[in-house]
Amino acid sequence: MTRISGKYLAKRLVVSYLTLLLIMTLLFALIRSAPGTFIDSMISPEMTRAQVERIREVWGLNEPLWKQYLNFMINYQTGEFGRSPTWRVPVWDLILRRMPRTLILFGASYIIAYLVGPLVGMYLGWWRGTQKDKTIFGTSLMVYSMPAFWLAWLFIWFFDYEMGWLPSAYMMTQFPEFEWTAFTVMTDVLTHIALPLISLSCIGWVGAMLIMRPSMNNVVDEGYVFLARAKGLDERTVMIKHAARNALIPVATGAIVGLAFLIDGAVITEAVFTWPGMGQILVEAVLNNDYPVTQAAFFMLAVLVVGMRLITDIAYTYLDPRIKFGEEN
Amino acid sequence: MTLLEVNDLSIRYAVEDADVHAVDNANFTVDSGETYGLVGESGCGKTTLAKSILHLLDSNGYIESGEMWFDGTLPQWEDGNGNPRKEIIDDDRYPVRADGMTNLAELSDSQIRDIRWREVALIPQSAMNALNPVYKVGDQIVEAILRHEPQTTKREADERARDLLERVGIDPERADDYAHEFSGGMKQRAVIAMAMACNPSLLIADEPTTALDVIIQDRILEELEQIQEEFGVSILVISHDISVMAEICDRMAVMYGGKIMERGTRDDIFRETANPYTLGLKNSFPTITQKQQQLVSIPGSPPHLRDPDPGCRFRKRCPFAVEDCERSHPPMYDVASVEETGRLQEAMDDRRHGSACYRTDELDEIRTKAMKEETWKETATQSH
Ligand SMILES: Nc1ncnc2c1ncn2[C@@H]1O[C@H](COP(=O)(O)OP(=O)(O)OP(=O)(O)O)[C@@H](O)[C@H]1O
């Protein structure tokens, strides 16, 4: 059954690891070449030279650059991300607290996008050229071309300010008048996540649909779709089991690109909805010249993308038996 | 015994502002257990005719008129012996006539699905691409079995699938392989095996040998003959290659521009050839009977079929065309009667040797001239 040999998997893991090392090096180079250093914000004009030196010493800035690089690489691989000069806590703690919030919001919208997008794309591709196809396709393109933050503001204005149906900021009620129980926490988080999730998903699914629709369109005329029909299968089975199953293959490739777009949107969306996730601290860390947090945040994103890449590659080999894992085609 | 009786079948495709008359007034009969051939140049409507039997036409295609009486009916109309029940025959709402034949042309979408594969299996023209790349070949055969015989267990179906593969000369183990692991000839044979999964009474093979190399072609033809012997299935085989027909057909129809030009037994068509188009087609293919003969192709190209004029479809390329041919497409004449009496007499029986040509009464002259290469060259200059 399995087409993935241990050897290929090992090879792939090594490649992923090397990719991460490369990204780390780039990160290090990029951030050290940015103007200013993070201790600038800790230094005030009345400090003595010795005091400044001490701060530099503590943060390891007096070491030669190569030593700093080496330390950085070693520390990162042992999960040692250092302390944040801004938040004054270990960076790792910060990530552990923030990352799940980002993952909840963006994971959910990613899942929605890749459920809805291919589904809609399947129908549109199947109904190609019909009025239904044209109408839905046109509308979704319009939505897709709206700037994400603008659509978000529109939702905030309507659902929060005008109707007062849903909160538009934070993850939870800030000063609640109700008691925290498992149930109230859950409903509170759900109402808070609703708006950012809706505005993210509204645009997110279109990307997947844009890949699925022409892909479906291409398989509609395939011999195996005709044969499925000739076998007496009903249209639904022909569409889903025979056509869509094949049309899905390119969507798997698109999913990894979609992830990159999602991360791109994370920063903006978290800012618009004051969502206390990784995107938010990334912005703050950059503004504060907080190297350790900036580096760690970028690093985590890189891990996410490289990990997803690995997963989609594996998924791909299961979707398409013609491809053997790790083989170039 | 008649298995399929096609009467006055016309099929059209709607395109922008016109209709493509892909099949026009076709009449023929396929008997149980025989191999019937449809032959003709590319674009003459062979595939259209085959697909229409199962309502598998492209979405812009439709049956303009005609009947397709088939000896086999829907499961819910059958009695214990597989024949339609008496109350179904007697009830005018059902397209079933007194002799138990069902008119496939009148079945609804959901009804025809029960005829597909169970009664009539169609091997499409591009059988090479007909296997779904993401499912195991065996599972695709199992799917067909389970669709029409839901009471069968998966295990039984799987065993049957392997058995079918073995019968067409494929190692049953290969049932677990995917299509891309099969060679071209194997794919073709796998689809043949799949076609026999529900033991249909009619197997339609659309260009079963095109795109295969000569040696594999022969093997596929042998395979079809063997299948026919084992299962007693009737085969409607389609090819543009008249030499394929010579090898396996009992009877055949020669098509041109949506019309059946000549039909009859293999011997009628090859030895008593009556229609100028068939004569030209024979000249352009190497046949087993006349080896080493020089190949002469018919000059010009087939008509477009968009709202065609009423004249004989072949007249523009026909070296024997006369004035009459302009007026209307000739009816099917009974060749034997014409030769006997010397007078044009329309064919009353689908099974007799028939030819659609106004000059059927001048056969000897036409046959002699058709043998000469110059005859076919002349038309080329004439028509331009
Ligand atoms: N969907 C369609 N719309 C319009 N015209 C069509 C369509 N499908 C086929 N035709 C036309 O109908 C005619 C018959 O086509 P068909 O495919 O039945 O021919 P064929 O004899 O099977 O040819 P080939 O040897 O190329 O398979 C051709 O002129 C073709 O161009």
Ligand SMILES: [Mg+2]
């Ligand atoms: Mg064809």
